[in-house]
Amino acid sequence: MKFRAKIVDGACLNHFTRISNMIAKLAKTCTLRISPDKLNFILCDKLANGGVSMWCELEQENFFNEFQMEGVSAENNEIYLELTSENLSRALKTAQNARALKIKLTNKHFPCLTVSVELLSMSSSSRIVTHDIPIKVIPRKLWKDLQEPVVPDPDVSIYLPVLKTMKSVVEKMKNISNHLVIEANLDGELNLKIETELVCVTTHFKDLGNPPLASESTHEDRNVEHMAEVHIDIRKLLQFLAGQQVNPTKALCNIVNNKMVHFDLLHEDVSLQYFIPALS
Amino acid sequence: MLKCVMSGSQVKVFGKAVQALSRISDEFWLDPSKKGLALRCVNSSRSAYGCVLFSPVFFQHYQWSALVKMSENELDTTLHLKCKLGMKSILPIFRCLNSLERNIEKCRIFTRSDKCKVVIQFFYRHGIKRTHNICFQESQPLQVIFDKNVCTNTLMIQPRLLADAIVLFTSSQEEVTLAVTPLNFCLKSSNEESMDLSNAVHSEMFVGSDEFDFFQIGMDTEITFCFKELKGILTFSEATHAPISIYFDFPGKPLALSIDDMLVEANFILATLADEQSRASSPQSLCLSQKRKRSDLIEKKAGKNVTGQALECISKKAAPRRLYPKETLTNISALENCGSPAMKRVDGDVSEVSESSVSNTEEVPGSLCLRKFSCMFFGAVSSDQQEHFNHPFDSLARASDSEEDMNNVCCRKEFNGSDAKYFCII
Numbered sequence: 001m002k003f004r005a006k007i008v009d010g011a012c013l014n015h016f017t018r019i020s021n022m023i024a025k026l027a028k029t030c031t032l033r034i035s036p037d038k039l040n041f042i043l044c045d046k047l048a049n050g051g052v053s054m055w056c057e058l059e060q061e062n063f064f065n066e067f068q069m070e071g072v073s074a075e076n077n078e079i080y081l082e083l084t085s086e087n088l089s090r091a092l093k094t095a096q097n098a099r100a101l102k103i104k105l106t107n108k109h110f111p112c113l114t115v116s117v118e119l120l121s122m123s124s125s126s127r128i129v130t131h132d133i134p135i136k137v138i139p140r141k142l143w144k145d146l147q148e149p150v151v152p153d154p155d156v157s158i159y160l161p162v163l164k165t166m167k168s169v170v171e172k173m174k175n176i177s178n179h180l181v182i183e184a185n186l187d188g189e190l191n192l193k194i195e196t197e198l199v200c201v202t203t204h205f206k207d208l209g210n211p212p213l214a215s216e217s218t219h220e221d222r223n224v225e226h227m228a229e230v231h232i233d234i235r236k237l238l239q240f241l242a243g244q245q246v247n248p249t250k251a252l253c254n255i256v257n258n259k260m261v262h263f264d265l266l267h268e269d270v271s272l273q274y275f276i277p278a279l280s
Numbered sequence: 281m282l283k284c285v286m287s288g289s290q291v292k293v294f295g296k297a298v299q300a301l302s303r304i305s306d307e308f309w310l311d312p313s314k315k316g317l318a319l320r321c322v323n324s325s326r327s328a329y330g331c332v333l334f335s336p337v338f339f340q341h342y343q344w345s346a347l348v349k350m351s352e353n354e355l356d357t358t359l360h361l362k363c364k365l366g367m368k369s370i371l372p373i374f375r376c377l378n379s380l381e382r383n384i385e386k387c388r389i390f391t392r393s394d395k396c397k398v399v400i401q402f403f404y405r406h407g408i409k410r411t412h413n414i415c416f417q418e419s420q421p422l423q424v425i426f427d428k429n430v431c432t433n434t435l436m437i438q439p440r441l442l443a444d445a446i447v448l449f450t451s452s453q454e455e456v457t458l459a460v461t462p463l464n465f466c467l468k469s470s471n472e473e474s475m476d477l478s479n480a481v482h483s484e485m486f487v488g489s490d491e492f493d494f495f496q497i498g499m500d501t502e503i504t505f506c507f508k509e510l511k512g513i514l515t516f517s518e519a520t521h522a523p524i525s526i527y528f529d530f531p532g533k534p535l536a537l538s539i540d541d542m543l544v545e546a547n548f549i550l551a552t553l554a555d556e557q558s559r560a561s562s563p564q565s566l567c568l569s570q571k572r573k574r575s576d577l578i579e580k581k582a583g584k585n586v587t588g589q590a591l592e593c594i595s596k597k598a599a600p601r602r603l604y605p606k607e608t609l610t611n612i613s614a615l616e617n618c619g620s621p622a623m624k625r626v627d628g629d630v631s632e633v634s635e636s637s638v639s640n641t642e643e644v645p646g647s648l649c650l651r652k653f654s655c656m657f658f659g660a661v662s663s664d665q666q667e668h669f670n671h672p673f674d675s676l677a678r679a680s681d682s683e684e685d686m687n688n689v690c691c692r693k694e695f696n697g698s699d700a701k702y703f704c705i706i
Contacts, residue, residue, distance in 0.1 A: 094448055127488075129485045129486075130483065131482070
């Protein structure tokens with residue numbers, strides 16, 4: 001296995017750093033999948049994650065000036081690494097205003113992802129910062145659990161409101177209850193609802209719009225005002241919202257009635273899918 | 281007796297010094313003298329020492345007088361103010377330094393020896409005055425006996441560069457390693473920790489020698505020391521905007537970080553991790569070993585003082601030396617590993633230490649593994665009028681007569697080929 005990549009463009013480096021920072025907020029431990037064309041940050045839906053899963057995808061050529069990798073074999077030309085997201089995020093944070101960044105798979109005392117940063121300095125010589133991040137190489141037999149999740153046909157698909165607004169609302173609701181109902185319909189309406197013995201609080205978002213394909217295919221079958229709903233743990237939703245520093249280009253919410261919420265975000269050059277299961 | 285006055289901006293610097301020292305110890309000495317006001321502290325394991333000396337001209341007003349005491353030899357001896365303060369009492373007073381700098385017009389600090397109190401008064405605008413009365417404990421100030429000018433390696437660096445390097449490490453990092461060659465400087469995570477914690481990130485930063493104001497490396501060296509104290513020192517250096525000088529030799533020898541401004545002089549002495557062998561020890565076994573060792577020493581001391589008479593050790597003044605022969609350096613190294621101090625009652629005059637007691641001071645080879653950080657030389661602050669801070673070997677060391685220091689054990693050793701005598705407090 002070999003992996004070596006380099007970023008010399010400042011804007012690309014900042015962007016990659018922001019993605020790493022987002023991942024660190026969404027998942028404590030995750031899998032980094034390296035393939036010839038893409039990088040993926042993966043969180044599979046183990047019970048340890050509370051059933052939450054994540055699939056984040058980057059086209060490597062949009063970020064890296066140099067990118068060389070050799071997988072475990074010619075047939076399975078991929079590398080799967082488990083790492084603590086915070087470690088990568090912190091290492092990249094030191095790369096602000098860097099001249100160049102290199103990422104390499106190394107083996108020093110233990111398998112590492114080595115991040116090398118060449119910093120600008122006042123004198124002629126450069127400062128070199130190196131971080132050796134411990135990783136675990138995931139064996140081939142476990143790869144099947146780390147494939148792209150199958151997206152079920154949603155009952156309702158709807159565009160999300162501004163995530164910052166949504167986060168603000170959800171944060172206040174958390175003070176009342178840990179259970180939240182998210183419901184939406186094909187008329188562009190999404191509601192966030194908290195119900196306890198003492199109080200019921202609902203925030204209504206209107207005119208959000210529904211993706212054309214979804215509304216078109218189901219329009220004739222049912223009442224557009226009918227609400228599909230999912231009962232979820234509010235903390236998982238907050239964790240998802242906390243990771244979103246910049247409003248994405250496209251933000252879609254898919255609801256499978258009483259089963260799961262699927263968030264589909266598209267930033268420039270990055271796609272993120274986040275699955276929150278319903279509370280049983 | 282002490283009386284001094286500072287302005288708002290001076291309070292900020294003073295407060296930064298207190299904050300830096302709070303990283304080393306929970307208490308510190310207030311030690312006024314002719315040279316100015318010194319704040320001194322040493323941590324509980326005697327592996328770190330800090331001293332910040334404020335010149336008399338730092339203050340708007342500085343007044344100091346020494347207590348004069350007639351000794352048994354009918355010689356006038358000047359004693360230092362025995363004033364030890366708890367950091368817990370002082371630190372909150374100097375917490376919001378930016379606010380203090382902006383809002384107070386004057387700060388006045390004086391001592392009331394009759395009541396064992398230090399009074400700190402802040403004078404604000406509109407006639408508002410805030411007064412803190414802090415009780416102090418009578419304790420003789422300590423001073424580290426370490427001559428940084430004989431160190432093989434010397435660096436001078438702007439604080440900003442060190443601050444950039446420090447950002448690399450997590451707050452949970454306990455030790456860092458400094459590695460130098462004649463052309464390069466490297467600060468990195470301690471290798472020991474990355475072995476223990478399989479999930480720890482190992483970070484390092486290389487800086488070229490041309491980024492330093494001064495870069496003199498006598499030999500390639502790699503030393504490991506505590507990270508917490510280094511961060512404290514940087515906190516203080518940001519307030520003075522003066523370069524930091526770093527002096528060190530080899531693993532096991534102390535590291536000195538100095539800031540020398542016209543108005544403020546700061547010296548921080550940190551113990552470094554000893555040889556490769558000791559890196560294998562675990563912190564817990566180290567503590568147990570130290571505890572056992574101290575118990576043995578106390579027992580010995582009790583045995584030798586069946587009559588109940590207090591142990592007193594007095595030493596002649598050591599002649600100042602800039603350079604030491606190789607032989608002396610070896611002796612210094614041996615003394616730093618003192619494990620079995622030679623204890624002898626001294627009646628008035630200093631008597632010669634026998635040759636057999638010299639061999640007694642040598643460490644049992646097996647126990648070297650258990651010593652993590654070498655202890656440093658400590659003695660009471662000299663009352664010598666001609667004392668030069670940069671040459672602590674000038675000091676005439678005197679053990680404290682306060683009750684707390686009774687638990688300290690003194691050992692003494694004479695070096696071959698030298699008339700200097702040194703104390704080691706364990």
